Amino acid sequence: MLVAKNLYKSYKEVHALNNVSLSVQEGELYGLLGPNGAGKTTTINILTSLLKPNSGEILYHGKSLFENLNQCKKMIGVVPQEIALYEELSAIENLKFWGTLYGIKGKQLQQKTEELLSFLGLSDRKNHKIKTYSGGMKRRINITAALLHDPKIVFMDEPTVGIDPQSRNLIFEVIQELHSRGLTMIYTTHYMEEAERLCDRIGIIDEGKIVAEGSLENLKKASTIKEEIHVKFTNAPKEDLLNINNSFPNQVLVQENQLVLSTSQANTDLPKLIQLCTNANLPLEHLQVKNLSLESIFLELTGKSLRD
Numbered sequence: 001m002l003v004a005k006n007l008y009k010s011y012k013e014v015h016a017l018n019n020v021s022l023s024v025q026e027g028e029l030y031g032l033l034g035p036n037g038a039g040k041t042t043t044i045n046i047l048t049s050l051l052k053p054n055s056g057e058i059l060y061h062g063k064s065l066f067e068n069l070n071q072c073k074k075m076i077g078v079v080p081q082e083i084a085l086y087e088e089l090s091a092i093e094n095l096k097f098w099g100t101l102y103g104i105k106g107k108q109l110q111q112k113t114e115e116l117l118s119f120l121g122l123s124d125r126k127n128h129k130i131k132t133y134s135g136g137m138k139r140r141i142n143i144t145a146a147l148l149h150d151p152k153i154v155f156m157d158e159p160t161v162g163i164d165p166q167s168r169n170l171i172f173e174v175i176q177e178l179h180s181r182g183l184t185m186i187y188t189t190h191y192m193e194e195a196e197r198l199c200d201r202i203g204i205i206d207e208g209k210i211v212a213e214g215s216l217e218n219l220k221k222a223s224t225i226k227e228e229i230h231v232k233f234t235n236a237p238k239e240d241l242l243n244i245n246n247s248f249p250n251q252v253l254v255q256e257n258q259l260v261l262s263t264s265q266a267n268t269d270l271p272k273l274i275q276l277c278t279n280a281n282l283p284l285e286h287l288q289v290k291n292l293s294l295e296s297i298f299l300e301l302t303g304k305s306l307r308d
């Protein structure tokens with residue numbers, strides 16, 4: 001459905017995209033996972049024609065995006081990272097505004113708006129001003145606006161940023177339902193749990209490059225890491241945790257009073273870790289060996305944390 005080849009984009013001296021290629025099949029939910037500044041929004045803005053790349057090619061059903069702009073744009077829906085709603089207008093007024101921009105009018109717009117508001121669970125609040133909505137509700141209206149013109153592919157740029165876990169779950173349910181209805185979607189996030197939970201295939205992006213791509217299962221198979229050792233301390237000075245980090249280069253993620261060690265050999269790394277903790281008098285509170293996650297894969301590929 002969508003093929004992007006060799007995309008480059010610079011903002012003056014910043015190389016935001018450095019040879020990004022990806023393809024998305026019909027009905028697929030493709031996740032673009034990377035830390036802040038990795039190039040996710042730039043990729044989405046280019047794939048949706050908001051921004052021109054310095055070079056590269058984008059094809060929708062084999063047709064060049066920039067040579068068939070109007071035709072392609074009808075297929076595309078965008079849920080932007082920034083909420084694009086008028087606070088002083090009601091949900092229904094906002095959606096009518098967006099619908100008109102997409103060229104939908106009258107009864108068709110009325111019908112579509114009602115249908116989507118009901119699908120997103122917002123019918124009973126439709127006449128209330130957006131300024132009275134919670135963050136999660138605004139995000140759901142933002143999604144509704146992107147679906148008004150029946151797009152074939154929808155881009156969602158970090159649609160859960162800044163909302164509470166319950167609203168986040170509601171948005172996941174909406175996305176999963178859209179996915180089960182066969183809608184093609186590209187979803188950007190810096191939360192590995194979201195990519196793991198939702199996406200059929202994941203492209204891991206860092207510093208404008210896709211450093212790995214595949215299903216979660218295939219990404220895990222390709223990794224040399226097998227397990228993660230999660231350790232919680234009652235009280236651990238950061239220098240001591242960083243010392244442990246130095247003993248396992250590119251294997252440790254340090255957080256306050258916690259660390260995660262990615263390992264391909266838990267049988268030797270675990271005793272070594274415990275010994276280091278004992279030597280440093282670090283009081284262990286909890287230790288758990290878990291399955292590999294995307295966070296460790298990202299660390300293995302880039303030497304960095306997704307949460308930096």
Ligand SMILES: Nc1ncnc2c1ncn2[C@@H]1O[C@H](COP(=O)(O)OP(=O)(O)OP(=O)(O)O)[C@@H](O)[C@H]1O
Pocket residue numbers: 011014015016034035036037038039040041042043190
């Ligand atoms: N308009 C701009 N002018 C200059 N530099 C920019 C501009 N937009 C993005 N950048 C830079 O390009 C790089 C990629 O940014 P982009 O917003 O695409 O990343 P991102 O992965 O979406 O990050 P975030 O999760 O923070 O939105 C970053 O270094 C960013 O600072």
